[in-house]
Amino acid sequence: MTGGPYPAIRTPDQRIRVFISSTLRELADERLAVRAAVERMGLAPVMFELGARPHPPRELYRSYLAQSDVFIGIYADSYGWVAPGEEISGLEDEYRLAPASMPKLIYIKASDGRDPRLAELIDRIRSDDTAAYLPFRNAEDLERQVAADLATLLAERFDDSRSAGADGVESAASLVARVPSLYTTTIGREAELAQVREMLARGEDRVISLIGPGGIGKSRLAIEAALATEDLFPDGTYFVPLEGVLEGDLLLPTIGFALGIRDNGEAVLEERISRALEGRRVLLVLDNFEQIVDVAPVLVRLYTVAPLARFLVTSRTVLRIRGERVYEVPALPFPAAGEPTSIERARRSAACTLFIDRARAAKPGFELTEENADAVADICRRLEGLPLAIELAAAKVRLLTPQGIAKRLERSLPLLTAAVRDLPERHRTMRATIDWSVSLLPDIQREMLTDLGVFATRFTIDAVEALGIGRSWDGHGIDGLAALVDGSLVKQTDVEGRSVFSLLAIVREYALGRLKERGDADQVRAAHADYYRALVARLAPGLRGVGQLESVGELGLELPNLRAAIRHLVYTDRLDDAADFAWSLLVYWWIAGLFGGVRVWMLELLGKDRPITQHTRAVAWFLALWGEMWQRPSKEVIAGLGETVRLFTDTGDEDAAAMALAARATARVQYSAAGAEKAEKELLRASVKLRALGNGWAEALAEVSLGRLAWVQGRTDEAFAHFDRATTVAVAGNDLFNTSVAGNLRARLKFLGGDVDGAEKEFIQTLMLSIRLHYDEGVAYGLEGLCAVSAARDDARRAGALSVAAARIRHRIGVFDVEAFTVHTPYLARLRERDPEGVAAGERAGEELTVPEAVALALPELDRQHADPLLAHW
Template identity: 75%
Template sequence: MTGVRHPVIRTPDQRLRVFVSSTLRELAEEREAVRAAIERLRLAPVMFELGARPHPPRELYRSYLAQSDVFVGIYGSSYGWIAPDEEVSGLEDEYNLAPRAMPKLIYVKAAEQREERLAGLIARIQADDTAAYLHFERAEDLEDQVAADLAMLLAERFDESRLAEIDPPEAGGSLVGKVPVPYTTTIGRDADITAVRDLLARGTDRVVSLIGPGGIGKSRLAIETALACEELYPDGVYFVLLEGVLEAGLLLPTIAYYLGIRDNGEAALEERIAHALAERKVLIVLDNFEQIVEAAPALVRLYNVAPTATFLVTSRIVLRIRGERVYEVPALTTPVGHAPASLDPDTRTAAVALFVDRAQAIDPAFGVTADNAGALADICRSLEGLPLAIELAAAKVRILSPAGIAERLGESLPLLTAAVRDLPERHRTMRATIDWSVSLLPEEQRDLLEDLGVFATRFTLDAVEAIGSGRSWDGQAIDALAALVDGSLVKQHDMGGRRVFALLAIVREYALGRLKARGDADRVRLAHADHYCRLVKSVAPDLGGLGQAEAVARLGLELPNLRAAVRHLVYTNRLDDAGDFAWSLLIYWWISGFFAEVRLWMLELLEKQHEQPITQHTRAVAWFFALWGEMWQRPSEQVVAGLGECVRLFTESGDQDAAAMALAARATARVQLSDPDADKAEAELRAAVTKLRELGNGWAEAITEVSLGRLAWVRGATDDALAHFDRATEVAEAGDDLFTTSVAGNLRSRLNFQLGRIERAEEEFVHTLLLSIRLHYDEGVAYGLEGVCAVAAAHGEAWRAAALAVAAGEIRRRIGIFDVEAFTVHTPYLEILRGRDPASVEAGEAAGAELTLAEAVHLALPASVYAEVADALRTW
């Protein structure tokens, strides 16, 4: 049910009206149940008491429907009477006359036989993307179901009503990959947006690169173009922020992260991304590519294996790769010659309009006058129409008049640009403008800005205060940060319920350069790393149990700075600290799928061990992460031996816990070999479980029990497999480990289904689906939907089963899960239904392809259960 702009509905105290369609005699009891549900919510039922009959004129039907806000249809076995001279019954006529935009809730009662024309009507409704379609069996079940659905519909419409009036705030991890919404007006870029959109619409260029100096507005142009191109890319537009990504090897992991692909190491990321993008017409924006321009060849490989994907890149330098179309981003127009700024807003140049807009955010009374028009024109010309430079200058109207700003720029810019002759012209102007803007700050605020350069894309006040010990601004962080925000040098917004701050890339680059020149960079980097080490130490214990979902979400918000912290630790030769940092977050890397990134850091660590000796424990950690992907993608006896060396190093360093986990990994590696030794692998897994149980590591014990269960299932020992899955679930639930409970529960439910225990399997599928939603775990949601699909197929619900199968498949494709699922249970039953009822299966598959994730979950879950996760799904 996508693609429909829902109407904003009235509040309950304005008596929202619900039209009820049904056959009166057959469904009298059900009609009363629906009436009770509507009145329970203090809404008004619109029920034509003669039933759905053709005698009344259509104008009367239309009148009833015109007064209604929601359509509820109840269908049983009977199609209803067709009057003389009519082609359809009143039941179908009511549905036909309901406006397409009207929300429709359809309830179909279970029946052994259904009249053929009613079956045809229901099939048509199933394919209608404006109708929600649910089954029920008894009238007493219907009241609660309808009440819950109406309440949910109200909540969704009120949310949409609010969002239609205000800009939605950024919500954190749930919005990863979405195009950011600009917080200020975009001025003077209409022609550029049209030009770049036209380039993309031609479809002849695989990469369109927006090229220009820092501060010229490449990112803003990319954002606005992406928003203007959404209809060109029906399969999605993704925004990948490369700011803070400094290693070329992190390009693919970063793209995967923003696409929602979990890197569990089981396949090469390039393959997963290619699979996720296969036959999908998507636009991927790669912002700030200049930092890793040497990774450009990987982009060529990517677009070769994903021929329907297009890339929009922002960079200060040309990528120089095949398939690239370069668009030079121009500066904003400025008054020509020595002309003053126009007093007429309609003839004002873009640069002046931008200055006025940003100045009015500080002083609403600000405007262009005969007295300041000349100064405004001089400001915009001296800043060469660079948007960021103009914004920085406009921020000074708080303390200076336009004439004062123009005078100081005229004195400072020539001197400052002369000092940086090694930069291209507009780079010099932008750098000089930042220098000038910073020079007007008190010393403490200048020092704070420079120190902020060590942070990644965003940071919190707590983090700022944590690095302030001994700095000139120590104890003044709040006021100094507020002043930098006022000066447009620092941006602020809300994310995940927290106030966060950010520097633009060029300002961060400037700040870090000043910090290095002062000789303080390493000192502040260490303070940054120490803060995030403390943060990780406080959060990591929650990853294995109670508070797991919250811990994963918290670390997700901090991910850019976690990356920066590891980089600082490795760069400053605190290699053992880097190893401890990476190992303490093992569960987070596992759940969220960041093994490729960690592997890159650990390989860099191993290369530096000649400069700075490392402990055996650190060496074991580094090799463990380095071998993880090899174990799945390129299994060999050498990998098995390498993990055996990790077992030895962990053991000799006294970490029996880590040694047991490495032993379990070695057993898994044995199973991946072309000639696996299953007996030896099982023995190692059992030994690891015993040791982990002794040590009280419930998370690792449970996940290892899952491995034992999978191995037993593959070997045909289903009783043993169930016992291991039961034990894994028991241990995981005891420790409030949602992730492993979901993984173990999903496998156990599939095996129970395969063994014919349908009802028990259904309960478990629903439970694990709910857990996966709480964890924001796409892969688990796909498995859960497939499980419910299997149950629906076993019950003969062809349309529902087919819709769920396709919806789950869409999730699998989107996140790049393409490896063969050895434990699939839903496809055989679905194929049986395809032979029995091909029309319903075909209609279900068509509908499933259009379902949003929330709609698919709604279709899978009972209404009362769906209400538990509705809020979480709204921001998915």
């Protein structure tokens, strides 16, 4: 073969790719033989049938060819299939599309019955001076011949590479430094790509570091950025893979090799590279820098001499050098929890779109449907938008439905494996990806990461330092956390003015596994529970009044850890501690709508054959019966709450006894109108007692219950009086929760009395309070109230949308309003009779609304502006 200057060959860790072209069925044995020969040489076979569709488009095998280095053609009798609308077969098209500069080894099998069109093609190949024309007899003969020819070809290229220019960069782009072609479509990175291009175009930053955990898509973004910025770097773009470079001393030789500069000992390599880059506008992409991050200052020395050169680095850890601009590569956006997931919403999510695309590659018939859209969204949520994890999960659609995948992701690491041969070893499974990052940590940070697995979802620096007491990393909490953040194993974010940290769910699962293997999981969990007991003891007093908003906000940040702490206390038989913990958070459980979970923990506590105090027994029964009182009132519930009154009284807890008395009275009303008189007396006694004890929160609730009782009995003026009294007590104590509850009920009475404008104003006020508290049930009340207002004003679309949005919240939290107190449903029914199409259109729109979108629809413009920042974290 002849041709222009040959490109330099690759080192063993940068495998040359060999494209193998032939008909598939006719030459199946020969294809296997060639593949064996290629792999025996340590090279990578590129075979079109691997992962391809039965009749792939021309662009696909063009892509395969673009990332290949050697072309092997195997021809016998058949010319191959000609696709509809095409004039030539894929076999001939592949040969034509192979670049003229690509070495071509063409093997022809002897034949007496060759297709005339193939014979014409072979005749043209004979006259092509860039191709070697070689006969063979059978598959065995072919395997030996291909191995020998490839060895000869590589030796030839090696000789030519040694004669390349010593101090300059080779005129022909090196195979090593060529930007790789991507096998699959990049999805959901338009904004990130635009931002990286803008940073490179500005030219203010010498080094741009794409930072993120393994599997986030750093390398893919770097490749796309390199391809998208070729116009900015007229002197060349060089891609330098560092995944196999584990020693810092090899950084310069690897960069030099990519640039075509050989280390012949005649001059210091760093000087030769600097001279080669000086005065040239080039981009060097350094991929997978994390394992040699200690030698990052070398880049400073290079760009100091060559100020026009730019470096685009991918790394799991920050380089921390002068001139570095850190760009944290984010996960793909995914549908938020609690949002309705229709086909349209799933398709608008980049994470779901990626899953769908990769699922179709694995199973061409895969389709997104109304039946599986929720499961696809759930998968992407569980995997937190991590592209590699989503791709690994999508590959499982060959065996499982999306529903089956979502279920198995409850333990995600075992599921997330890949059978793709040419993925880097560190990406074959998510466990290997995490192992790669963890292996780069010093021992103290590795042990710290393992201990952090005990946290659920997110945590604070105070919690980390408390957990570290007595651990190997005691005293290194802040520095260790900073290092783990730099290493992309811990993420730091600001939520409502607070700095919080988190682990990806997959990293947390990995860390917990290591914690259990180490044998001290219970010890770490005990320290975790003790910290949160102390936190609750500090915050709980503020829940009933002054400090309510701040306490609810801080507890909201820690909610998953609160659940984990109480579960651990029950599991380890610290039952009295668990009951105290749960009782302290009574107000918060209500605001957060978590009584269902509390009931489960308390029933588990009561079911244990362990000694507990009478107070613990009272707390457990009270919390277990609270939800039953509202949802399934019965004689047994009334009797059970009566028993809690006795138990609290016997233990001297008058405050709890008065609250239990009010709860029993409420249960009577919920169960039967016949108990109304007795209930009213108990509520009045409880209200007086709670006022005397200074428990304004519970007193306001008792007044609300008295108002509800007066309402159903038709005593509207008395109902208003009780709601006003509840509001007065709540406002005096800065109790936003009861202000919202009482205000909403008062607004409903105003609405029924014909004061639509006054009701609207109060519905808006209570909705804003509920948003501030992140009180879902209160938001539902507010949306329902404003639905009624819209219905009264004949705004059919808005009324229908708000009704459905409120109903979706109620279904999600499992708390439904008492029919006697609903005001929106009759007005909506009458409006439906007048404008059925308008209401139906609104209801269809409401199915698609998120909570923030529903609130935005409900509120006037001025209030919406105040609500938007509060809704940012819903």
